[in-house]
Amino acid sequence: MGHPMATAVEFQNVSRSFGTIKAVDNVDLAIEEGSFFAMLGPSGSGKTTCLRLISGFDQPTSGQIRIFGEASEGVPPNRRSVNTVFQDYALFPHLNVRDNVAYGLMVKGIDKASRHKSAEDMLGLVKLNSFGDRKPGQLSGGQRQRVALARALVNKPRVLLLDEPLGALDLKLREAMQDELKSLQQALGITFVFVTHDQGEALSMADRVAVFNEGRIVQEGTPSDIYDRPINRFVADFVGSSNILAPDLVARFGGGNVWGSLRPESIRLTEKSAIVRGAVTTSRYLGAGTRIGVMVGETEIAALLPTGTAVPAQGSDVGLTWDQDALHLMGQG
Amino acid sequence: MAALADRLSDTFWRRPRLLLALLLLPPVLWLGVIYVGSLFALLLQSFFSIDEFSGLVTYEFTLKTYAELLIPANFDIILRTFLMATVVTIASAIIAFPIAYYAARYAKGRWKALFYLGVMLPLWSSYLVKLYAWKLILAKEGIITWLLDSVGLLWLLDKILTIPVIGGPSLSVSYIGMFLVFVYVWLPFMILPIQASLERVPGNLIEASGDLGASNAQTFRHVIFPLALPGIVAGSIFTFSLTLGDYIIPGVIGSSRNFIGMAVNAHQGTAGNIPLAAAFAVVPIVIMVIYLSIARKMGAFDAL
Amino acid sequence: MPSDQRAPLPLKLFAIGGLLFLHLPILLIFLYAFTTEDKSYQFPPPGLTLKWFGVAMGRPDVWQALWLSVRVGAIATILAIILGTLCAAAVSRAKFFGRETISLLVILPIALPGIITGISLRSAFALMDIPFSTWTIILGHATFCIVVVYNNAVARFRRLSGSMVEASSDLGANTFQTFRYIILPNIGTALLAGGMLAFALSFDEVIVTTFTAGQQQTLPIWMLEELVRPRQRPVTNVVAMIVVLVTLLPILAAYYLTRDGDNIAGGGK
Numbered sequence: 001m002g003h004p005m006a007t008a009v010e011f012q013n014v015s016r017s018f019g020t021i022k023a024v025d026n027v028d029l030a031i032e033e034g035s036f037f038a039m040l041g042p043s044g045s046g047k048t049t050c051l052r053l054i055s056g057f058d059q060p061t062s063g064q065i066r067i068f069g070e071a072s073e074g075v076p077p078n079r080r081s082v083n084t085v086f087q088d089y090a091l092f093p094h095l096n097v098r099d100n101v102a103y104g105l106m107v108k109g110i111d112k113a114s115r116h117k118s119a120e121d122m123l124g125l126v127k128l129n130s131f132g133d134r135k136p137g138q139l140s141g142g143q144r145q146r147v148a149l150a151r152a153l154v155n156k157p158r159v160l161l162l163d164e165p166l167g168a169l170d171l172k173l174r175e176a177m178q179d180e181l182k183s184l185q186q187a188l189g190i191t192f193v194f195v196t197h198d199q200g201e202a203l204s205m206a207d208r209v210a211v212f213n214e215g216r217i218v219q220e221g222t223p224s225d226i227y228d229r230p231i232n233r234f235v236a237d238f239v240g241s242s243n244i245l246a247p248d249l250v251a252r253f254g255g256g257n258v259w260g261s262l263r264p265e266s267i268r269l270t271e272k273s274a275i276v277r278g279a280v281t282t283s284r285y286l287g288a289g290t291r292i293g294v295m296v297g298e299t300e301i302a303a304l305l306p307t308g309t310a311v312p313a314q315g316s317d318v319g320l321t322w323d324q325d326a327l328h329l330m331g332q333g
Numbered sequence: 334m335a336a337l338a339d340r341l342s343d344t345f346w347r348r349p350r351l352l353l354a355l356l357l358l359p360p361v362l363w364l365g366v367i368y369v370g371s372l373f374a375l376l377l378q379s380f381f382s383i384d385e386f387s388g389l390v391t392y393e394f395t396l397k398t399y400a401e402l403l404i405p406a407n408f409d410i411i412l413r414t415f416l417m418a419t420v421v422t423i424a425s426a427i428i429a430f431p432i433a434y435y436a437a438r439y440a441k442g443r444w445k446a447l448f449y450l451g452v453m454l455p456l457w458s459s460y461l462v463k464l465y466a467w468k469l470i471l472a473k474e475g476i477i478t479w480l481l482d483s484v485g486l487l488w489l490l491d492k493i494l495t496i497p498v499i500g501g502p503s504l505s506v507s508y509i510g511m512f513l514v515f516v517y518v519w520l521p522f523m524i525l526p527i528q529a530s531l532e533r534v535p536g537n538l539i540e541a542s543g544d545l546g547a548s549n550a551q552t553f554r555h556v557i558f559p560l561a562l563p564g565i566v567a568g569s570i571f572t573f574s575l576t577l578g579d580y581i582i583p584g585v586i587g588s589s590r591n592f593i594g595m596a597v598n599a600h601q602g603t604a605g606n607i608p609l610a611a612a613f614a615v616v617p618i619v620i621m622v623i624y625l626s627i628a629r630k631m632g633a634f635d636a637l
Numbered sequence: 638m639p640s641d642q643r644a645p646l647p648l649k650l651f652a653i654g655g656l657l658f659l660h661l662p663i664l665l666i667f668l669y670a671f672t673t674e675d676k677s678y679q680f681p682p683p684g685l686t687l688k689w690f691g692v693a694m695g696r697p698d699v700w701q702a703l704w705l706s707v708r709v710g711a712i713a714t715i716l717a718i719i720l721g722t723l724c725a726a727a728v729s730r731a732k733f734f735g736r737e738t739i740s741l742l743v744i745l746p747i748a749l750p751g752i753i754t755g756i757s758l759r760s761a762f763a764l765m766d767i768p769f770s771t772w773t774i775i776l777g778h779a780t781f782c783i784v785v786v787y788n789n790a791v792a793r794f795r796r797l798s799g800s801m802v803e804a805s806s807d808l809g810a811n812t813f814q815t816f817r818y819i820i821l822p823n824i825g826t827a828l829l830a831g832g833m834l835a836f837a838l839s840f841d842e843v844i845v846t847t848f849t850a851g852q853q854q855t856l857p858i859w860m861l862e863e864l865v866r867p868r869q870r871p872v873t874n875v876v877a878m879i880v881v882l883v884t885l886l887p888i889l890a891a892y893y894l895t896r897d898g899d900n901i902a903g904g905g906k
Contacts, residue, residue, distance in 0.1 A: 090804035104808035342811030371761035435652030439644035459841040466662035578750020
């Protein structure tokens, strides 16, 4: 250890235009080898296009992309050491699970015995040991996803791309898969790049997150950076339900004349040293806590009260306080 | 070999248009250039005329040949063909509708497949065999005569055959016979589109209509028929166009009177009048183009 | 629009009757193939015999015509499969100028009256100085058979997900490997079905054939001759019966091959 990590994927001023529309607008990116990288954003923000630029199914109109230092221009997808897990899994219906997984090895000319062994090993890794003979049509959504994963990983790619991998799964399965993906990545040490519009996924799995909007990266950093210190209103709004406070309020709270964000869970009820007081307008029981809305002037500030705290009655006047550094001042607007 | 395949594959990825061009080149070359080219060449001939004395084609643009179409002998041919096509289409629609209606509405499971196959097989069955079968059926000693004879209605047949224009010496050489054969041969073409468009009518629409107080006849007129119309029009495209261009059935089961297809055939021989043949050929094409554009407006293309 | 009620009886009778009506004439031919009567269309047949089968087998012109039809059908079908699949692949996979006209172009030979297609091809051959031979017949048949394969192939291509093809590429396959291992297996049955229908179409075709055939006789041309100038009617009956049976099999096969799709082969001729 001790040697610097290589850059697995690098974008230098990359743009992709379709006619007059810029799907990707001057994006710079550096994804470190062995990291779990998330591209987060609403649909149409350019994140999927960026993924396709890495895999080679799309070409940038300007800028350079490097994969482990080598320019990817002119290199077709089948020659890149990049593999993709597609959103609809794209399993081959006419092949059984084992042949699906072994496909990449087959087209490289590896003999049947070896590739079947590798396929079986990989199936074991994704916990589908005895499924080799089944056909994709006989599998559930979660099982199909794992086959797609095995099929991509068996080729020992240097970068694994995942396009909204958990979108089609139900909540319980999704959470289980999040844990599995994370531990798989850590065990294998391969660079994972995945695209999602679900901020919960991005925050829980990724080492670093890039938030996309309208073809640009708005903010890039660790999940904590993104969540606790959003750079502007868009990020604050998109990543979690934060209170976005206008400059005049922020100034009142001692922050200066800028926009600020304040997480509901950092607010506490108090009687004595309240920073601000207001009337309770809404109250919603969430199971894990209660979320109340407090009207301060024209703004409704949301506070999350943990279970056990007494919930004030609707209309009552309450005092709110928070730690000084919980109020995050946004550099941009 | 494998290296070459890889290199080619890379080139196709770099230049997807190249792959596209290669895919399209053989078929488009054959169809677009050779077939359509000669089609145009043929139709172009209709704008030329034949020199009456030498019998050779004069390659000068003229509408004289089209004018020839209007002389009674020729115009009769066009009219005759047009009328037959219309009558055949209407009859086919009337006969096909109940069959298609039953198949769409009431046939289920195995019966549905049976009906489908039952219509598909005759559709693809040999045209000539069907024609031959009818020639035998309609013959004087054939099955129809036998049938009518055994119920004592033979005199009726003889009476029908004496009707001027559509009658004839025997069923197998008469317009009535021709009409029967045409309807028989094109019937599957009418059944399938009607069935397809009827199947698209949700069952509860009919129930709703009854629920709102409509009688069966009213439901038919206001709900079922309009929704089936695109299918009927689609089927009529087939029956109409096929009848317009056919030259074998009128020849085998016709009297000596000419139909468009036969006229084209007659004139296109080496000793014939190619411009006139071309002009005759243009007639069904023009009729069908007009018919098709009306049909498209009525939504028939969605039923195809 | 399925209904839960039972159909009114007259409707049911008419529908089934209509269906039978479609098949009866052909069944009649089968009957006539066994008649002892020479003139052969006398009803009811005076007696039944198998002797005409023997006579038919003994006629060299029947065998020649049959063999020519089979040869033409087979080669035209192969050509139609290749050309039709090429077109279908191009149309399904890419957007390009003139895409809609391809569909029109492909259907034209079969949509126009046979006589027009026949004359056009004949003059094209004359212009290119190609003498009439088996190959002109084959080319003519291939021309109108393309659409049959094309329709089936396009329908199947539509169901082939684009991401599957990308996945193959992503996993390292070049264009040819992707075609061989992924595309072909998934469109195979559609091509087969289209091919069977093309064969049936070619086997029965007479109009375009008369214009592109020169001196040769395919089986339908032979039958047309017999219709106009009958030699031995019963032999014609036997041949007709054979023709129906030979074309029955490919149609049924095509139906079963594409039955579970949303586009059943042959549904739109």
